[in-house]
Every structure is written in C-alpha cells, then in structure tokens.
Amino acid sequence: SGRSGIPAALQPVRQLGPAWNIWLFRFDHARYRGDELMQSLASLPEVVAVQRNRILKPRRVPDDVHFSLLWHHVNDGSLGGATGADFDSDLAWDLCTGGVTSGGDSIVVCIIDDGVETSHEDIAPSLWYNRGEIPNNQLDDDGNGYVDDFGGWNSFKGNDVFDPGKHGTAVTGLAGARGNNGLGITGMAWNNRILFVAGGGDEANAIESYAYPLIMRRLYRQTQGKKGAFVVATNASWGADFGRPEDAPLWCAVYDSLGAEG
Numbered sequence: 001s002g003r004s005g006i007p008a009a010l011q012p013v014r015q016l017g018p019a020w021n022i023w024l025f026r027f028d029h030a031r032y033r034g035d036e037l038m039q040s041l042a043s044l045p046e047v048v049a050v051q052r053n054r055i056l057k058p059r060r061v062p063d064d065v066h067f068s069l070l071w072h073h074v075n076d077g078s079l080g081g082a083t084g085a086d087f088d089s090d091l092a093w094d095l096c097t098g099g100v101t102s103g104g105d106s107i108v109v110c111i112i113d114d115g116v117e118t119s120h121e122d123i124a125p126s127l128w129y130n131r132g133e134i135p136n137n138q139l140d141d142d143g144n145g146y147v148d149d150f151g152g153w154n155s156f157k158g159n160d161v162f163d164p165g166k167h168g169t170a171v172t173g174l175a176g177a178r179g180n181n182g183l184g185i186t187g188m189a190w191n192n193r194i195l196f197v198a199g200g201g202d203e204a205n206a207i208e209s210y211a212y213p214l215i216m217r218r219l220y221r222q223t224q225g226k227k228g229a230f231v232v233a234t235n236a237s238w239g240a241d242f243g244r245p246e247d248a249p250l251w252c253a254v255y256d257s258l259g260a261e262g
Contacts, residue, residue: 005044007037016204017155017211018145019218020257022250024053024204049249053204054240058114058167070185089188097179098189105230110195110213111172112206112236115165118151118196122177122184123169128152128193130216132227135160142227144215153212154198155205162198171237172196195229200238203250210234210254217261234258 006012006025009032013024027037034052041050069079074090077083100106108128118127132142135150146153151160162168172187172194179190195216199209219228245252 007040009037016208019211019214022207049253051248051250053202055202056200056206056238056240058238097191099191105225106193108193108195108229108231109175110197110231110234111168111175112197112199112209112234113165113168113171114200115163115168115198116172116196117164117169118162120169123172125178126176126192126194128195128229144219152196155209156198162196171235175235195231206236207250207254210258214258214261
C-alpha cells in the first residue's frame with residue numbers, strides 16, 4: 001500500500017474541484033483488476049465512497065422541423081400536437097419572468113455543457129459575469145479557488161474561454177434566451193443570468209464542473225451577496241446509460257451538497 005493506505009497501484013490524477021474532497025485516480029488495467037482496487041479503497045476507514053469514472057453521452061436536442069417554433073411553451077394544437085401539452089409558460093410569465101428576487105438577489109442559473117456562443121444576440125445580454133474577479137490578471141481576486149474566472153469556468157481548459165458549443169448554446173437558449181426583446185426566441189426565464197460552465201465528457205469532469213456553482217453559491221451566502229452568485233438551479237444535458245444507484249454514490253453526495261447550499 002502507498003501513502004495513507006491507498007493501494008500503490010492507484011495513481012492520483014487530481015482533486016475534482018475545491019468544493020469537496022473527491023479525487024480521480026488511474027491504474028494500469030493490464031496489470032490490476034478495477035473491482036479489487038475499488039474493494040481495497042472502500043475498506044479504508046477514511047474513504048466514504050468509491051465509484052468508477054464512466055464516460056458521459058450528450059442528450060440530444062430535438063431535431064424536428066417545428067422545434068424552433070417553441071410549442072413547449074404554449075401548445076395550441078396547430079402543429080398537430082395535443083392542445084395544452086406544454087409548460088403553460090404564459091401563465092407563469094403573468095406572475096414572473098425571472099430576473100431579481102423580492103429580496104433583491106439577481107437570479108442565476110448554471111448551465112453545464114460543451115460550450116456556448118457568448119456573442120449570440122439572444123444570449124449575450126443574459127450571461128453572468130464574476131464582478132469579484134479582474135479578468136486576465138493571473139490572480140484569484142475573489143478567493144474562490146479559481147484564477148481569472150470572470151466569465152464562468154471551463155473545466156476542460158482551466159479558464160473562462162468557451163468554444164461556440166452547438167449543444168450548449170441551444171440549451172442555454174432554452175433556459176434563458178432574453179425574452180420580449182424582439183429577437184430570436186424566448187427562454188423559460190426572460191431575465192435570469194446564465195452562469196456557464198464548460199464540462200462533461202466523463203463523470204470526473206462532471207463532478208469537477210459542479211464544484212464551481214456550489215462554490216459560487218456558498219461564497220454568495222458567506223459574503224451576503226458581495227461575491228459569488230445566487231445560483232438557484234443547474235442543468236446538465238448528458239448522462240450515462242444503464243446505470244444503477246449503487247454505482248453512483250458520489251452523485252448522491254454531490255447533489256446533497258448542492259441542495260444543502262440552496
């Protein structure tokens with residue numbers, strides 16, 4: 001065994017974000033059996049949970065010809081669908097279109113996906129920016145554990161620069177394209193801020209990506225809104241097929257942490 005009882009066959013790769021004590025390890029599959037190594041790890045008193053790092057698959061954006069007509073908001077049956085099979089978004093919009101809570105907190109939704117077209121005319125007005133960070137000065141100005149995360153976080157690249165993201169741009173638009181501006185489409189919430197995190201690919205990177213909105217929501221609470229972001233929800237449009245709950249103990253801990261923070 002290696003340091004702290006960890007089997008010597010396991011090589012540490014990295015901690016999956018500063019929000020929790022979760023680590024990614026690798027091993028030589030030609031020399032060792034993964035199930036035996038997992039059992040060895042699980043038997044250590046300091047180890048709470050162990051799971052495999054599965055590859056994630058993007059969930060598809062619907063490609064039917066009427067997708068751009070947004071029938072999911074208000075479905076009157078004119079496109080051949082069932083009348084009323086929708087979100088009743090118009091009824092919700094009569095009450096609220098997003099933006100700011102009654103307590104004055106700017107509502108933020110975190111989208112975790114492949115990338116986003118930050119210059120898109122219907123998305124750019126809603127993007128969240130970290131006002132506690134000075135961009136491109138190579139410093140962690142707000143003390144959140146991330147350097148130069150002014151525009152969010154790219155967990156693939158370790159910066160705040162995103163690829164255009166065909167999938168992520170569509171998802172961001174569905175969640176928060178600016179409404180009532182005479183352009184393009186309207187998202188579910190017209191005026192919320194969108195905090196974007198590029199992530200996915202495998203479960204380790206996904207967990208690493210979720211650490212960012214948790215840290216920012218926690219920082220917002222700890223500083224009474226002077227730093228961080230009032231993140232109320234996250235969205236990730238990918239998953240691993242044929243999974244079982246017992247194979248994913250870390251996800252339970254991750255979502256418990258997110259829920260506990262709000």
